[in-house]
Amino acid sequence: MCRVVFAVAVALWIVLFPVKARADECRATPECSAMGMCTEQGDDCVATSDMDCRRSEVCREDGKCVLRNGRCAVAAEGCRDTNQCIQYGACTVRRGRCVAG
Secondary structure (H helix, E strand, O other), X not given: OHHHXXXXXXXXXXXXXXXXXXXXXXHHOHHHHHHOOOEEEOOEEEOOOHHHHHOOHHHHHHOEEEEXXXXXXXXXXXXXXXXXXXXXXXXXXXXXXXXOO
16 A cells, blocks of 8 residues: 555656756656656656666556556566565556456
């Protein structure tokens, strides 16, 4: 539950206060480590590759390890590598989330 609240808070922060950055600053932002928004595009930091997503907390915690439509999204292999899968059996993708069964 804590992870969900954290992810929602970070997502809300990003929407309300977009990151303005130079190329050398994106990787140092909290949005990079949390949401995979590590690549400079214009004045913003955004996720532009699966690698950006794989390095992020949303990949490790929520299985959002692939880039889809400009955001890190859940993938089957991402779910299998999360603590949710190991501890609770949430290893299957359903409706964009890692779930049990």
